[in-house]
Amino acid sequence: MSTTTLYRIERPAIDEIISLLRQQHYTVVGPALRGASIELAELRSTSDLPLGWTDEQTPARYRLVKLPVDSLFAHTVSPHSWKRYLFPPILKLFSARRTSEGFDLVNEGDGVAHPSIPNAADAAPHYALLGIRSCDLHALAVHDKVFGGGAYGDEYYRRARDRTWIIAANCTLAGGTCFCASMKTGPKASFGFDLALTEVITEQEHYFLVETGTDRGRTLLEGVNHRPAEGAEEAKGEELMQNAAHQMGRSLDTENIRQILYQSAEHPQWDIVAARCLTCGNCTLACPTCFCSTVEDVIDLGGTSAERVRKWDSCFTMDFSYIHGGSARTSVKARYRHWLTHKLASWIDQFGSSGCVGCGRCITWCPVGIDITEEYRVIRESYLTKAAASSTKEVIDGNP
């Protein structure tokens, strides 16, 4: 039993929380029903949440199912991830204007060209992420390392991130494709939130357990109706999360994953998955940790003003690795292998943790239903079999 104090609030308190944040000029974003899927959008109140909807996710399949209760968070991960808020799909890096000397960068604030590198008005927004799941919180932490750490960071990300409010929602049922339990990234949010909610729906009651994670989270909670949770209520919440953990139908064993993947570059499984993969890039778009980008330089017809824009990119595109008239990775096999090896292994060398948070989006949104847990399982099992065979052989041969 955790020693953290849990509180209980009712649905109106969540509306108040949204309201309080909006008053402080935060844009509250979270899951909302849009057509046949649950996407991320601006929320003005809990009515904007996908009330009573859950999702059924399997490889290459996503459907919404209506529940007989008015749940707020009964669904799991949406097709989009939260990365779009701090790492926007399109971001203007600078504008420049031709001058008699050459060109100048333009200060966005007043539109006048300045002779020196401009320090523009702060353009990064204020977001409050409501309903973010533990796996996605881990994804945010992964991006913190990518964009915040190292010699060069992403200034836009850093500024937006510092301000971002996190109101997490613990999963009380597992998604059809997720595997956070084996990746140790959920279902319970354990860090990085201002507030974490667990929705409890029983025959008689519908309430929310709240855990505070920061001082400002605590202050926010003070401003709404709340009371300490009772033992039975806490137990119920705990039970729901345990159920979610046990419902997961897939897992990924990460032991020795770096060594296994690095030494399996020529495994026949890559050719097998390459025959299925369309290199459509859906996985990279849906993935909450993929961070590759490209830049585009555009110029107006008169040749007087130019802009550089950063856009999301995918390692699956043909010219991602283009150099000297050809690409370093042209075959589908090479591109898929790069993506998976990077996500599960190289990432650890680069950033100190796995790039995969077990959210399952890549499995759901792959048009041909490629399941990375399955692909890796095949590679892992044959690697271990071969390793066992060669060590057995050595014993028989009498070699150490």
Next chain:
Amino acid sequence: MVSDLDLTVKSGVDVGGSMLPHPYVIKQVRKETDDTFTLMLEQRSGGPKLTFAPGQFNMVYVFGIGEIPISISGDSASSVLVHTTRAVGTVTRVMARLRRGDMLGIRGPFGTPWPVQEGRGRDVVIIAGGIGLAPLRSALYEVLSQRDAFGKVVLLYGTRTPSDILFREELEQWRARFDLEVHVTVDRAQPDWRGNVGVVTTLIHKSPFDPQKTTSMICGPEIMMRFAAQELQKRGVDPDSIYLSLERNMKCGTGLCGHCQFGPYFVCKDGPVFRYSRIKDLLVKREI
């Protein structure tokens, strides 16, 4: 109001000083060969002075056209920024038409440099192929500026044909020095060529250096670097003392866009200079 699936262009000037180019003015343009040219640049007055180490590169921006990584090929002690490049793509073809007084944007310097000082007290073998001589020239400048600190210094340089030879006047000056051994070879001779013919790797086995006490720096096409490193190893040079400079597609130069990945390494920051022993196994894997 933030609309759903907000795809409007967010504006983030000062997204990071590292993504904003600094203005540099072309002081001189020199045509080296048919398709290769050298630009000598100086920062616009009042701008920050760029200090770099040999082997590093800048992201060079042509207004409205695009940006590419180019190795620095000048003397790190000089205030003039020098870039030598080949006109092979959209950006470099426009760059090839620029003249004295034109402006370029510079971001950098980026990347892991040549370990020139590791050669102190040892023989230094520099092996260049084609335009690979450009980033190695900076390293050679540094070695020559402290010549006494190094043992034998050897430059082996190979190009496709004699008309592709870069920095001819300098090569002659270097060849004339008694404290520098220079050997040039071409893959394909032209009728009046009386020098060596054969790939640059053939120059290695008879070159006068002590394999046990040698630091080698290699730059050129990847095939050439791989075979040259192997030849050095055959002669007994430790793979820990051999360095290669790799090239991959780059959009940011700062390890954020993901394009330059080579196995787990970002060529823009873990490289472009790599110790051979570190990447030996990756180099022979296809499409990695």
Next chain:
Amino acid sequence: METLERILAEHPFFKDLSEPYLQLVTGCASNVRFDQDSFIFREGEEANQFYLLRQGRVALQVFAPDRGPITVETLEEGDILGWSWLIPPYNWHFDARALELTRAIALDGQCLRRKCEQDHNLGYELLKRFAHIMEQRLSSTRLQIVDMYGVRS
């Protein structure tokens, strides 16, 4: 003669060759010199020697009527020139021209061929060494063919 033996003994090509064989080889050796631009051998001629270059530079060339002489490779101090003396029908396949004053040790191929037929061990020792040279030349020639400096545009 003694000087020749020492030079041959110290050359990497004859490394580890037993003393009696070394003497035998020395018996077939002589100092030669080629003026700048002179031909050491020409395509089609009988191949009865091979050379150990001691100074200078030699171009292996092939002549095309429309293009003139094309140098495919150059050899210099320390290199071994010529192996066609070992392989029937014992004819040179290329021209070898001295690009500058060149000094070499010439080894009598006819004499050595006879001795190799009599003593196969000697034959094996020489063939082993030539196989190594051929492998190196083939490898570098292949890199030349790859045209590694070319750029696909």
